[in-house]
Amino acid sequence: MNVRKTVTVVEEVRVEGERAVSPPATVAVVAAVIRNPWAGQGFVEDLGPGIDANASDLGALLAPAVLEELGAPAEAYGKAAIVGLDGEIEHGSALIHTLAFGDHFRKAADATTLLPAVEKRGAAGIVFDIPLKHVTDATIRSHHQTVEVRIADAPHPEEIVIALAAAAQGRPQQRLAAFSTERDPSA
Incomplete structure (x- = not known):
């Protein structure tokens, strides 16, 4: 795994809808900018060796870092892979x-749900939104949210940005009813 740099973003929303958010709604993102392990090889049929050489190490690097930056238990989470233009x-x-x-x-x-994800290709400085969902119940509407990220100099054409995001709560001032309370429109 060839990491050029890591980038951390912590957002604290203190006011939403002209009302105070207390405690502040916190979302953390930690991203690693890595060299694409398949860069310069043309079409690679078997991605397995590159996965084996990098995926676990990336997870081990990013997971504890994003939770440390969050500074609270994660209630929502998500992931991203932004591939440079040559990948x-x-x-x-x-x-x-x-x-x-x-x-x-x-x-x-301590999560059980699938991690929602964004994947796209783009030039350095591309803006991307990481989707978040509740860590144990993907049907909880309050935790369906996104966090916007931009790294000014990444990804280079032969790089990939891999990021994890975590939120300590749902959306600030959320007030939608749970899915289970919604009336069936076919009834």
């Missing part, structure tokens, strides 16, 4: 859609 979206997907990567975060967060 394939499949390269990012290969790294984040494995148990070797995701289980580090699930175990550290």
Whole structure:
């Protein structure tokens, strides 16, 4: 795993809808900017060796770091893979859609749900939104949210940005009813 740098973003929302949010709604993101393990190789049929060499180490690096930055138990979480222009979206997907990567975060967060994800290709400085969902119940509406991220100089064409995000709560001032209380429109 060739990490050029890591980037941390911590957002604290203190006012939403002209009302105080107390305690502040906190979301943390930790991203690693890595060299694409398949860069310069043309089309690679078997991504397995690159996955084996990188996915678990990335999860082990990012999972404890994002929870430490959050400073509270995670209630919502998500992940991202942003591939530089010389790579394939499949390269990012290969790294984040494995148990070797995701289980580090699930175990550290005491989570049971699938990690929602964004994957895309783009130039350095691309803006991307990481979707978040509740760590144990994906139907809890209050925790369906996104966090916007931008790294000014990444990804380079032969890099991938791999990021994890965690929230200590649902959306600030959330007030939608639970899915189970919604009336069936076919009734």
